[in-house]
Amino acid sequence: MSKTVPQLALQKGDHVGMVGYFPPLVEQIRANGTRLTVLELDQYWLQEADEFVVTLDSEHLIECNKVVCTGTVLANQTIDSVLQHCRGAAQILIVGPT
Secondary structure, three states, X not given: OOOHHHHHOXXXXXXXXXXXXXXXXXXXXXXXXXXXXXXXXXXXXXXXXXXXXXXXXXXXXXXXXXXXXXXXXXXXXXXXXXXXXXOOOOEEEEEOOO
């Protein structure tokens, strides 16, 4: 997972969407000062974020130019739904175990 942030080639002005809350990856992305929006179904994580958006609403992914998805989107068959909201993303990565 530590290779994910370099693969994103983060630049000033990027807005990363994350589908599934990955705390270590959140820390790496935020360390760059990059704007971050996390799409998460677990209510626990919805209450945790102060410095970035954590939401249930996949419409927020439309604003993101780079998107990182956990492998769970393949396992739970939500990949098609997620990708519909990532049309403006220049880069989409799927990371981690399913």
